[in-house]
Amino acid sequence: MKFESNYRELESQYIMPAFSREIMITKGSGCTVTDADGKQYLDLVAGIAVCSTGHCHPKVVKAITDQAAELIHCSNLYYVPHQGTLAKKLVEISGFPGKAKAFFSNSGAEAMEGALKLARIRTGKKEFVACEGGFHGRTMGSLACTHKPAIRDPFMPLEPYTKFVPYGDAEAVKAAITPETAAVVLEPVQGEGGVIIPPAGYLKQVRDICDEKGVLLIVDEVQSGMGRTGHWFAFQQDGITPDIITIAKAIASGFPMGAIVAREGLEFGKSEHGSTFAGGPIACAAALASIEVIEELLPDVAGKGERFRAAFAHLNPRVKGLMIGITIGDHCADVQKECAANGLLVNCAAHGNLRLVPPLTITNAEIDRATGIINAAVSKFART
């Protein structure tokens, strides 16, 4: 379908101004996108860690189009094609022991809603402990566990009640837990917070504290999961098993989908949760194809991350596979703009941190081109 050429006017008149945007992306292939004026960019944003298989991967496109020709939607009142196969696959790649199960949603925030509801209903407790700098979504429940005051405060009071503790400080988690705490909620690497990697051993310490106190551990893998850090899920590097994980973003290569996986014995009973669209046949087909592609890419993710690390050695990068953060400071937006002018899309997360979350398909040549553009932009603004 041809895109509308008057998109700027239509947006300013008819779309609520919640986003600030400069370009319209009209086409994507692999690591490259094209804008409405025909300009090409190397894309290190990838829909913010969504398009991990690259834009329009042929296997994903085929899975979506084949399924769309068969059945677009079918209510969860019925068995849904591919849903069981995908749930089995998610349980397998999560590595949860025993009989873990999945529940589907349509986004990361909704996955978090499901996780919070599951924690409350199975523990009978009301409170949560989450981390400063953490991001878990913008729906009322997930927002209650999201820390950033600018996006949270206008919507107070929020439910559930959440206590925030410094990220990376296991003792602070311990001190914040009360007899009313249902779960601790955290990201294994904070994405929106600026690609913040906690100290080694943090997740294990929090796991031990949760076990000791009888509190559930919810690990938000929405951004860090599905191969992004070189493992299927970032928690797997820490040798722990959470009680619940949340998944979204890259799960279906950009077709909207989310999911939770919960350990054996932790599940919704009849009518305790639900959704009209969640786990629909196209989303499931797209996710199964995406998992097949990511499986092939996974062994190379860590090495690609190391190539970024070497190119940015002078900038002290934080690298977990292909989740890369560089603290730029006040000039982050200038660097982002300069990169775009030079045909590279990058994005600033919180506190002046440049965040790079490219497709896992990125080649060495593309990494070298991207790091060259970024280094030039950073040194230009370091001088101003």
Ligand SMILES: Cc1ncc(COP(=O)(O)O)c(C=O)c1O
């Ligand atoms: C860690 C994390 N959790 C949850 C979310 C919310 O996901 P969504 O935007 O799909 O609702 C995000 C989005 O950036 C995220 O990074």
